[in-house]
Amino acid sequence: MDAFYASVEQLDNPDLRGKPIAVGGNEERGVVAAASYEARKFGVRSAMSSMVAKRNCPELIFVKPRFDRYIEISNQIREIFLEYTNLVEPLSLDEAYLDVTENKKGNPSATMIAQEIRQKIKEKTGLNASAGISLNKFIAKVASDINKPNGQKTVPPEEVEEFLEKLEIRKFHGVGKVTAEKMFQLGIFKGIQLKQKSEEFLTEHFGKSGSHYYNVVRGVHTSEVKPNRIRKSLGAERTFNENISSEIFMLERLENIAEEIERRLKKSKVAGKTVTLKIKYSDFTLHTRSKTLPYFIANKEVILDTAKELLYQEKMKNSVRLLGISLSNLNTDKNVKETHKKEIAMQLKFEF
Amino acid sequence: MKFIVSSTYLLKQLQILGGVINNNNTLPILDNFLFELKQDELTVSASDLETTMSAKLKVESDSEGAIAVPARLLLETLKTFPEQPLTFVVEDNNTIELSSNHGKYALAYADGEEFPNAVELNEPSSTIVQGDVLATAISKTIFASGNDDLRPVMSGVFFQFSTEGLTFVATDAHKLVKYSREDVSASQAAEFIMPKKPLNLLKGILAGSETDVLIEYNESNAKFTFEDTQLICRLIDGKYPNYEAVIPKENPNKLVIDRSQFLSSVKRVSIFSNKTTHQVRLKIAGAELNISAEDIDYSNKAEERLTCSYQGDDMQIGFNSRFLTEMLNNLNANEVQLEMSLPNRAGILTPVDGLDEGEKITMLVMPVMLNN
Numbered sequence: 001m002d003a004f005y006a007s008v009e010q011l012d013n014p015d016l017r018g019k020p021i022a023v024g025g026n027e028e029r030g031v032v033a034a035a036s037y038e039a040r041k042f043g044v045r046s047a048m049s050s051m052v053a054k055r056n057c058p059e060l061i062f063v064k065p066r067f068d069r070y071i072e073i074s075n076q077i078r079e080i081f082l083e084y085t086n087l088v089e090p091l092s093l094d095e096a097y098l099d100v101t102e103n104k105k106g107n108p109s110a111t112m113i114a115q116e117i118r119q120k121i122k123e124k125t126g127l128n129a130s131a132g133i134s135l136n137k138f139i140a141k142v143a144s145d146i147n148k149p150n151g152q153k154t155v156p157p158e159e160v161e162e163f164l165e166k167l168e169i170r171k172f173h174g175v176g177k178v179t180a181e182k183m184f185q186l187g188i189f190k191g192i193q194l195k196q197k198s199e200e201f202l203t204e205h206f207g208k209s210g211s212h213y214y215n216v217v218r219g220v221h222t223s224e225v226k227p228n229r230i231r232k233s234l235g236a237e238r239t240f241n242e243n244i245s246s247e248i249f250m251l252e253r254l255e256n257i258a259e260e261i262e263r264r265l266k267k268s269k270v271a272g273k274t275v276t277l278k279i280k281y282s283d284f285t286l287h288t289r290s291k292t293l294p295y296f297i298a299n300k301e302v303i304l305d306t307a308k309e310l311l312y313q314e315k316m317k318n319s320v321r322l323l324g325i326s327l328s329n330l331n332t333d334k335n336v337k338e339t340h341k342k343e344i345a346m347q348l349k350f351e352f
Numbered sequence: 353m354k355f356i357v358s359s360t361y362l363l364k365q366l367q368i369l370g371g372v373i374n375n376n377n378t379l380p381i382l383d384n385f386l387f388e389l390k391q392d393e394l395t396v397s398a399s400d401l402e403t404t405m406s407a408k409l410k411v412e413s414d415s416e417g418a419i420a421v422p423a424r425l426l427l428e429t430l431k432t433f434p435e436q437p438l439t440f441v442v443e444d445n446n447t448i449e450l451s452s453n454h455g456k457y458a459l460a461y462a463d464g465e466e467f468p469n470a471v472e473l474n475e476p477s478s479t480i481v482q483g484d485v486l487a488t489a490i491s492k493t494i495f496a497s498g499n500d501d502l503r504p505v506m507s508g509v510f511f512q513f514s515t516e517g518l519t520f521v522a523t524d525a526h527k528l529v530k531y532s533r534e535d536v537s538a539s540q541a542a543e544f545i546m547p548k549k550p551l552n553l554l555k556g557i558l559a560g561s562e563t564d565v566l567i568e569y570n571e572s573n574a575k576f577t578f579e580d581t582q583l584i585c586r587l588i589d590g591k592y593p594n595y596e597a598v599i600p601k602e603n604p605n606k607l608v609i610d611r612s613q614f615l616s617s618v619k620r621v622s623i624f625s626n627k628t629t630h631q632v633r634l635k636i637a638g639a640e641l642n643i644s645a646e647d648i649d650y651s652n653k654a655e656e657r658l659t660c661s662y663q664g665d666d667m668q669i670g671f672n673s674r675f676l677t678e679m680l681n682n683l684n685a686n687e688v689q690l691e692m693s694l695p696n697r698a699g700i701l702t703p704v705d706g707l708d709e710g711e712k713i714t715m716l717v718m719p720v721m722l723n724n
Binding site for chain 1: 525593595598626667668695720
């Protein structure tokens with residue numbers, strides 16, 4: 001979907017149409033979750049801090065996000081996808097991979113299916129969508145950005161190689177600002193230069209991702225469309241209106257966060273073992289502390305108790321602008337699940 | 353060496369002492385009772401090297417001597433006799449001849465010198481406790497002690513004596529019992545860990561007894577003396593875990609409930625619990641306690657509701673039903689209080705009534721985490 005949150009807001013509120021808007025954040029603090037295309041012209045990007053956004057575009061209107069509405073539309077879109085195939089892997093509320101190799105309509109052309117789907121989305125929701133069509137998830141994702149907004153791009157197998165060779169490194173899915181900078185340092189600006197590097201070279205510089213880059217630039221990406229992607233962690237965090245320096249106030253915030261996590265855990269019916277406390281200091285340095293319990297927890301009090309322990313583990317180095325708790329090692333983990341069935345309960349011991 | 357003794361009197365004493373003897377001894381002499389005769393005083397001892405117990409019996413005799421008599425053979429014989437005088441005569445051919453109203457029996461004996469000597473306690477400290485108090489302290493705590501060979505200290509009961517009172521603690525890391533008496537005290541502070549076996553023997557002998565027990569102890573051994581009986585045992589070496597540290601201080605959630613109702617509900621519901629975890633769930637909301645258990649493997653399920661008085665937040669906590677049952681069984685109160693803080697913190701079970709003056713008992717149980 002193109003500028004999804006912003007488009008929804010403009011759709012629902014005609015006053016906002018044609019104006020630069022930002023969803024999320026406010027005049028003073030927070031980050032932009034999505035910017036309308038009008039705002040993007042001024043260089044407003046998602047994940048940009050509100051202050052920078054406002055500076056780039058003084059006309060910018062900040063709109064409060066309404067997630068319930070986005071989810072509603074996301075579900076409508078999902079229904080359309082499911083008319084074509086069950087192999088739908090959602091990436092976020094407004095993005096999904098579809099495997100239409102075999103589809104319910106029996107349509108052999110993925111390009112035409114994309115056309116149809118985009119048409120249907122427009123009819124049903126009034127929103128524009130873009131699509132990328134190719135032989136694997138990676139290229140499809142990259143291709144979907146080419147003719148944005150409201151467009152689509154097909155990369156047929158015979159063009160894959162050329163397409164990737166000409167592709168700017170910055171456009172590779174998974175290459176962000178930092179990696180791109182590193183690539184530039186190594187003289188890699190386009191796919192072709194990336195392709196000339198050996199796998200060893202790339203692994204040496206980029207670790208595990210190195211061999212991923214080595215493969216994708218050759219058009220190799222074997223990841224399947226996973227319709228039931230399992231959740232690996234679940235978390236919540238809060239950025240405060242003002243930086244906090246006293247632990248006592250942090251506790252209060254943590255309690256709210258723990259409550260939120262409990263709510264989400266209940267909703268998705270999972271429990272986890274590892275509690276991670278995320279602390280972002282006022283100087284934007286990020287720290288995490290985590291503790292793994294021998295049993296699964298899904299209860300607010302226990303999450304809070306563990307988070308508290310992590311909080312007091314070490315003194316705060318600075319005032320804090322953001323606190324977050326996340327729970328990982330969830331009982332959705334496949335390998336855990338088998339053993340999990342047996343140790344459904346865990347007898348606790350005194351800590352002597 | 354010759355003596356005459358009442359058959360039931362002897363049997364009674366030997367049966368008590370027989371508890372010390374292990375079923376399979378590496379040292380064959382330990383399969384015997386040591387008989388030490390000094391005129392009309394017969395001292396019978398039994399030992400497993402760790403624990404030695406002896407009792408003094410009044411017999412009719414004017415001779416002296418020390419022999420080791422096979423314990424099992426003697427006990428089995430004595431059990432069959434109705435009350436009557438028995439005559440023991442030591443013969444030359446290393447046998448002891450026993451004469452009853454029914455006939456004669458010969459048992460091979462070993463020289464009393466072969467029997468290991470009991471340890472002597474050097475410079476012991478001492479305390480006097482009433483027999484029944486000691487027996488109660490043992491029976492209230494011993495069930496909570498562990499069987500883990502890797503943590504031998506937890507396989508015993510921790511005796512903590514001070515001028516303010518006596519404290520007895522046992523734990524297996526899952527449950528813990530602390531039993532204190534403020535009405536009895538020691539002249540000086542001392543701590544030691546008593547192994548289970550001698551405690552079980554003492555518990556059996558001393559239950560309901562009003563006689564005073566003299567407890568003497570030093571770093572490595574303890575000696576219990578009462579009436580004509582004496583028990584000496586080796587203490588468990590090591591440092592007892594800091595149990596005070598695991599007793600939660602803040603327990604905002606307090607449940608008060610009828611003990612026998614609670615116990616029978618837990619027992620009934622636990623029949624349906626998982627066979628390895630024995631987990632029962634307690635769900636408390638308002639004045640209602642919901643006890644449930646489930647065995648997913650067999651699709652068995654049970655649920656009961658009890659009214660209780662409860663102060664605190666609604667909560668859900670899981671416990672091993674065996675621990676709960678044992679603990680509730682070992683309290684004789686009409687009402688009990690269960691204090692809790694979090695579902696992963698120990699619950700504290702205390703009796704509301706039924707305690708003697710100066711008596712205090714605290715039971716802790718660690719939960720079984722619920723995985724829902």
